[in-house]
Amino acid sequence: xxxxxxxxxxxxxxxxxxxxxxxxxxxxxxxxxxxxxxxxxxxxxxxxxxxxxxxxxxxxxxxxxxxxxxxxxxxxxxxxxxxxxxxxxxxxxxxxxxxxxxxxxxxxxxxxxxxxxxxxxxxxxxxxxxxxxxxxxxxxxxxxxxxxxxxxxxxx
Amino acid sequence: xxxxxxxxxxxxxxxxxxxxxxxxxxxxxxxxxxxxxxxxxxxxxxxxxxxxxxxxxxxxxxxxxxxxxxxxxxxxxxxxxxxxxxxxxxxxxxxxxxxxxxxxxxxxxxxxxxxxxxxxx
Numbered sequence: 001x002x003x004x005x006x007x008x009x010x011x012x013x014x015x016x017x018x019x020x021x022x023x024x025x026x027x028x029x030x031x032x033x034x035x036x037x038x039x040x041x042x043x044x045x046x047x048x049x050x051x052x053x054x055x056x057x058x059x060x061x062x063x064x065x066x067x068x069x070x071x072x073x074x075x076x077x078x079x080x081x082x083x084x085x086x087x088x089x090x091x092x093x094x095x096x097x098x099x100x101x102x103x104x105x106x107x108x109x110x111x112x113x114x115x116x117x118x119x120x121x122x123x124x125x126x127x128x129x130x131x132x133x134x135x136x137x138x139x140x141x142x143x144x145x146x147x148x149x150x151x152x153x154x155x156x
Numbered sequence: 157x158x159x160x161x162x163x164x165x166x167x168x169x170x171x172x173x174x175x176x177x178x179x180x181x182x183x184x185x186x187x188x189x190x191x192x193x194x195x196x197x198x199x200x201x202x203x204x205x206x207x208x209x210x211x212x213x214x215x216x217x218x219x220x221x222x223x224x225x226x227x228x229x230x231x232x233x234x235x236x237x238x239x240x241x242x243x244x245x246x247x248x249x250x251x252x253x254x255x256x257x258x259x260x261x262x263x264x265x266x267x268x269x270x271x272x273x274x275x276x277x
Contacts, residue, residue, distance in 0.1 A: 022267040022270070053263065053264065053265065054261065054263030054264060055261070056265060058252060061251055061252070061254070062251070063249060063250050064249060080250055080251070080252040081261060082261060083252040083261070084252050084253040084260075084261055085253055085254075085256075085258040085259050085260040085271075086260045086261070086272055087252040087254050087255060088254065088255050088274050089276070091276060095276055095277065096276065096277040097274070097275075098274065098275040098276070098277065099272055099273070099274045099275075100272065100273045101260075101265075101266060101270070101272045102266060102267040103266065103267070104264065104265060104266070104267065
């Protein structure tokens with residue numbers, strides 16, 4: 001019996017720090033009524049030096065269009081391994097995309113920036129449609145996009 | 157009499173000259189007897205009639221084949237657009253694994269084992 005409690009205590013002790021180092025973050029992207037097909041969106045993070053760290057979400061499933069998400073594509077070379085398990089459908093004009101992710105605490109207030117590249121068929125590509133520093137103070141503050149995104153907000 | 161024989165010989169020679177290539181052409185198609193026998197059906201007449209029907213069918217195909225070749229050469233925009241838009245899956249174009257089917261990438265941003273949730277309003 002003692003060994004069971006010991007094992008339980010050990011697993012709890014190992015699990016708790018991991019939970020404490022993460023938080024659920026909701027990323028909300030409200031699209032403009034731009035009058036075109038569904039938009040492809042790449043959400044990704046760069047560090048304080050501007051180097052690509054990783055992707056958070058890819059809206060749009062056809063890889064042949066990824067080259068139009070030019071900044072993301074330049075950073076990744078279109079590597080699908082970067083977006084396995086975090087890919088969904090493209091987002092229509094006027095629609096709202098809401099993604100909830102368990103993100104590492106270390107991402108916030110550490111100089112990281114969240115970027116969104118956007119592309120719509122037969123319309124102009126929009127790299128860096130949104131670029132917003134990830135800070136605790138910035139949570140809940142809407143940021144306007146340049147062309148296709150009316151507003152972007154992250155909530156913790 | 158000599159004149160008659162000469163005319164007959166010339167006519168025969170002319171017939172042979174014109175008729176031989178035509179006969180050879182029929183042989184090339186493997187239908188040597190078709191035209192001649194179509195008018196005088198014998199025991200295998202049914203088979204030959206069927207061949208004639210086949211020939212008609214082939215002619216039709218050739219007519220459409222010409223149209224298809226013309227369209228291929230000059231392009232068919234609608235068809236190409238359809239290919240671009242709809243055939244991606246059929247061609248086996250590479251695709252990323254959709255959310256929920258595999259774990260997110262281990263890029264240091266996600267908590268291991270966590271699955272993203274998505275909602276479109």
